[in-house]
Amino acid sequence: MTVTEPLSPTAGHVIFTEEHEALRASIRSFVDREIVPYVAEWEQHTFPDSVVRRMGELGLLGLSVPEEYGGQGGDYFTNLVLAEEIARGGSGGFLMGLSVHTDMVMPPILRFGTEAQKRRWVVPGVAGEQMYALGITEPDAGSDVAGIRTRAVRQDGGWLVNGSKTYITNGHRNSMIVLVTKTDPDAGYHGFTLFLVPMDTPGVLREQKLRKMGMHASDTALLSFADVWVDDSAVLGTVGKGFEHIMWELQAERLIGAAGCLAYSQYAFDKTLRYAKDRHTFGRPLGQHQAIRHKFADMATKLTAARALIYQTARCYARGDYPVREISMSKLYATQVAWEVADQCVQIHGGAGYMDEYDVSRVLRDIRLYRIGAGADEIMLDVIGKSFGF
Numbered sequence: 001m002t003v004t005e006p007l008s009p010t011a012g013h014v015i016f017t018e019e020h021e022a023l024r025a026s027i028r029s030f031v032d033r034e035i036v037p038y039v040a041e042w043e044q045h046t047f048p049d050s051v052v053r054r055m056g057e058l059g060l061l062g063l064s065v066p067e068e069y070g071g072q073g074g075d076y077f078t079n080l081v082l083a084e085e086i087a088r089g090g091s092g093g094f095l096m097g098l099s100v101h102t103d104m105v106m107p108p109i110l111r112f113g114t115e116a117q118k119r120r121w122v123v124p125g126v127a128g129e130q131m132y133a134l135g136i137t138e139p140d141a142g143s144d145v146a147g148i149r150t151r152a153v154r155q156d157g158g159w160l161v162n163g164s165k166t167y168i169t170n171g172h173r174n175s176m177i178v179l180v181t182k183t184d185p186d187a188g189y190h191g192f193t194l195f196l197v198p199m200d201t202p203g204v205l206r207e208q209k210l211r212k213m214g215m216h217a218s219d220t221a222l223l224s225f226a227d228v229w230v231d232d233s234a235v236l237g238t239v240g241k242g243f244e245h246i247m248w249e250l251q252a253e254r255l256i257g258a259a260g261c262l263a264y265s266q267y268a269f270d271k272t273l274r275y276a277k278d279r280h281t282f283g284r285p286l287g288q289h290q291a292i293r294h295k296f297a298d299m300a301t302k303l304t305a306a307r308a309l310i311y312q313t314a315r316c317y318a319r320g321d322y323p324v325r326e327i328s329m330s331k332l333y334a335t336q337v338a339w340e341v342a343d344q345c346v347q348i349h350g351g352a353g354y355m356d357e358y359d360v361s362r363v364l365r366d367i368r369l370y371r372i373g374a375g376a377d378e379i380m381l382d383v384i385g386k387s388f389g390f
């Protein structure tokens, strides 16, 4: 099995230079060798830490991280290339676990962290020696981030943390979690603080491995924090500015999620295209029936439109803008298109599409998450709507 053809529609886009395309080619060969053969196995047991260490050795975990912290010092587009190529490997769960580590945890440490925190966490994170998680969601608060209950209270010169977090990706393999807490419940949006909590701190408990509909290659945890004491060196950013910090983080999470998810549905499209050329019904290849041909036309048009929106938004983001409305549009539209494409790919495969052997069923169940996680469709619509002054 190979993922090398047909030619990726991303190749040659104006945001990508020759260096980006060389990077794409080298990641693609890594993916063909070290991900594609193991996708089915990872669905059973989740991906092994060894693949993350290997990516660290190859310099793939810190493509846009400054060289002084072990990274490659590349631009934002290198992250897009990584997400797209990992997606083409066909393991949504691996893509998600990796993205949490590279695009959701390390960027806020680099932006808000102290020099000591960058050395302690980013350097081994980039090397693939450690893997991290992000803890926002709680049993009683997901979309409504401001409704979280995890508390951090000043005590003995440090902070005492109590609470729980759920649906935490990498929560069974991580050595540290970026934890969103409330430090002053009376201060509204100014009462939140982020902490970098090592998972071996007394009181941190990995309560449950959660079973789920898709993303089986990733591990998802319910975590609890009972009288977990950390000193001031664990505070990430400014005390009281945690809400602002996490909203900044969520923009990058949504944009990379949109790009990865769309590329994952492109993977399903590519596979389905091959299938529709090989499979014959009523005396001709499936794709030569007009109804099926039109499905491809429709899917390709929507994939192209969604990709254009993502790349345009990524361009603004990469030059330092903070395009919340466009990021929300990208997340909303790309994940809806990806879901629609994955569904059509299963349909075009017929019964085969329902079988694990043909991969598209995995894409469908994995992709459903993207319309829920990191800000569901309804929340994205609300952010976009409010941006017009409502």
Ligand SMILES: Cc1cc2nc3c(=O)[nH]c(=O)nc-3n(C[C@H](O)[C@H](O)[C@H](O)COP(=O)(O)OP(=O)(O)OC[C@H]3O[C@@H](n4cnc5c(N)ncnc54)[C@H](O)[C@@H]3O)c2cc1C
Residues within 6 Å of the ligand: 100, 133, 134, 135, 136, 137, 140, 141, 142, 143, 144, 166, 167, 168, 169, 170, 212, 215, 220, 369, 372, 373, 374, 375, 376, 377, 378, 379
């Ligand atoms: C596999 C998986 C991995 C995840 N990984 C992580 C992780 O690593 N870290 C982390 O912190 N979280 C993680 N999440 C959590 C995810 O981000 C949340 O599930 C998501 O934000 C939605 O929150 P919720 O589940 O509490 O839904 P709720 O907030 O209870 O919402 C339920 C539904 O109601 C809708 N809704 C809510 N409020 C409104 C409103 N005001 N108007 C209209 N509709 C509304 C929502 O859009 C949604 O459709 C993960 C989730 C899953 C399933």
